Amino acid sequence: MDRGPIAEIDLEAIAHNFRIAKKITGNRPIIAVVKADAYGHGAIEASRRLVKEGASYLAVAYAAEAVALRQANIKTPLIVLFDKYDMNNYFKYKLIPVIHDIKTARAFSKEAKKRKQGIDVHIKADTGMGRLGFNIDDLDKNINAIMKMDFLTVTGLMSHFSDADLSDRSYALIQLDRFNKLKNTMIKKGLKHLLSHIANSAAVMSLPESHPDAIRPGLMLYGYSPMQPSALSSQLSALSSQLKPAMTVKTKILSLRKLRKGSPVSYGRTFITSRDSLIAVLPVGYADGYSRAFSNNSDVLVRGRRSPVVGRVCMDTTMVDVTDARGVIEGEDVVLLGRQKADAITASELARKAGTIPYEILTSFGNKSRKVYTHDS
Ligand SMILES: *Cc1c(COP(=O)(O)O)cnc(C)c1O
Numbered sequence: 001m002d003r004g005p006i007a008e009i010d011l012e013a014i015a016h017n018f019r020i021a022k023k024i025t026g027n028r029p030i031i032a033v034v035k036a037d038a039y040g041h042g043a044i045e046a047s048r049r050l051v052k053e054g055a056s057y058l059a060v061a062y063a064a065e066a067v068a069l070r071q072a073n074i075k076t077p078l079i080v081l082f083d084k085y086d087m088n089n090y091f092k093y094k095l096i097p098v099i100h101d102i103k104t105a106r107a108f109s110k111e112a113k114k115r116k117q118g119i120d121v122h123i124k125a126d127t128g129m130g131r132l133g134f135n136i137d138d139l140d141k142n143i144n145a146i147m148k149m150d151f152l153t154v155t156g157l158m159s160h161f162s163d164a165d166l167s168d169r170s171y172a173l174i175q176l177d178r179f180n181k182l183k184n185t186m187i188k189k190g191l192k193h194l195l196s197h198i199a200n201s202a203a204v205m206s207l208p209e210s211h212p213d214a215i216r217p218g219l220m221l222y223g224y225s226p227m228q229p230s231a232l233s234s235q236l237s238a239l240s241s242q243l244k245p246a247m248t249v250k251t252k253i254l255s256l257r258k259l260r261k262g263s264p265v266s267y268g269r270t271f272i273t274s275r276d277s278l279i280a281v282l283p284v285g286y287a288d289g290y291s292r293a294f295s296n297n298s299d300v301l302v303r304g305r306r307s308p309v310v311g312r313v314c315m316d317t318t319m320v321d322v323t324d325a326r327g328v329i330e331g332e333d334v335v336l337l338g339r340q341k342a343d344a345i346t347a348s349e350l351a352r353k354a355g356t357i358p359y360e361i362l363t364s365f366g367n368k369s370r371k372v373y374t375h376d377s
Pocket residue numbers: 033035081160199200201202216217218219220226
């Protein structure tokens with residue numbers, strides 16, 4: 001038996017979610033974010049489907065991710081959000097670097113000059129996220145310097161929101177205001193064909209004024225809303241419920257055990273059966289992305305009904321109580337994430353239980369599961 005669960009990826013769901021983003025934003029170009037192996041869904045397959053659906057650009061975190069897409073014959077313009085190393089790959093594969101400091105701009109210009117091969121770059125401004133980007137106070141002088149650099153063309157301006165997922169939009173609006181001012185300054189300097197983009201999924205869904213020239217969603221393409229529950233107006237709830245989760249994670253029952261009332265289950269004896277019980281042992285543990293935080297704290301679906309995780313999740317195994325699920329057999333399908341018959345366990349539910357966000361649930365599972373693809377049209 002191979003290790004780990006199976007993640008079934010519904011590419012048609014990704015296409016459906018893409019079309020929702022497109023509808024919201026009125027046909028502006030979409031930069032589909034496929035970093036971290038498309039949030040665990042498989043970057044090559046997800047990218048192919050997104051490009052087929054009309055994604056104008058794909059964005060990844062690191063250059064090696066972009067190279068893997070090029071090697072899979074994906075020709076769409078690729079934006080590398082966080083990397084500045086592997087200079088050779090940017091030229092060889094025509095990748096678009098996001099420039100967030102002047103040193104890197106100089107290095108790209110120098111390399112481009114040496115090769116006599118121009119390079120398009122996007123500039124990143126830190127409008128208040130406090131991660132990467134030029135400080136907005138020095139951007140003016142830096143832009144002047146960058147515009148004079150040989151073989152380097154600024155084709156984009158970007159920034160990133162810190163908390164567009166809140167019901168209180170005041171900080172997002174401050175960031176947006178800074179961004180718009182920068183954009184206008186740059187246009188005045190002669191960068192007329194700048195592609196400006198700042199909207200992540202939260203802003204795509206809730207802040208239409210932040211969709212300047214293009215949008216840059218990730219999570220919503222995979223079927224989840226990033227909004228905080230308190231930020232879900234009825235309109236946003238309706239929109240979120242249209243998104244289709246694209247990942248289902250499954251395993252099979254390894255062993256069924258009858259345990260008498262009063263029996264302990266797993267490390268630390270944190271669960272003691274309160275009745276004669278039927279316990280299923282699953283061949284999936286925290287090493288496979290099923291967080292230890294789910295110990296005594298989550299459900300799986302067996303025969304369409306919820307069965308609770310009992311005792312601590314181990315490295316390679318997890319126990320669930322299937323006493324109430326009728327007719328269960330060894331080898332039976334178990335859904336850890338996703339729908340089975342009438343019920344579904346969402347990444348949002350698991351995130352709440354583990355004290356994290358759906359992004360981490362999807363990437364943890366996706367990057368550790370064997371993937372199979374469905375509805376590949
Ligand atoms: C991850 C990321 C996105 C996408 O964010 P979502 O919340 O998944 O939509 C957009 N831009 C940057 C810079 C990112 O790092």
